[in-house]
Amino acid sequence: MAHAADPTPAPRTDCNEQTVRVPIKNLLFTVELETTLFPPPGPGPFPLVVINHGKASGNPKSQERACFLVAT
Numbered sequence: 142m143a144h145a146a147d148p149t150p151a152p153r154t155d156c157n158e159q160t161v162r163v164p165i166k167n168l169l170f171t172v173e174l175e176t177t178l179f180p181p182p183g184p185g186p187f188p189l190v191v192i193n194h195g196k197a198s199g200n201p202k203s204q205e206r207a208c209f210l211v212a213t
Contacts, residue, residue, distance in 0.1 A: 156179050159179075
């Protein structure tokens, strides 16, 4: 079965954007949560901000990835 091309754009290098997929498993299946990290330069430790925006109706593989460069 062929899969559609991954709509994830290339990471931005000007803000150290990193996109990772975190596997979440239960007894029946595994899903992957797409996560975007913007770690600052340096060794850390750093504080963490989590923005959970949900998703639109429909197949998430056919939707654009949300990218929040500024949070106010």
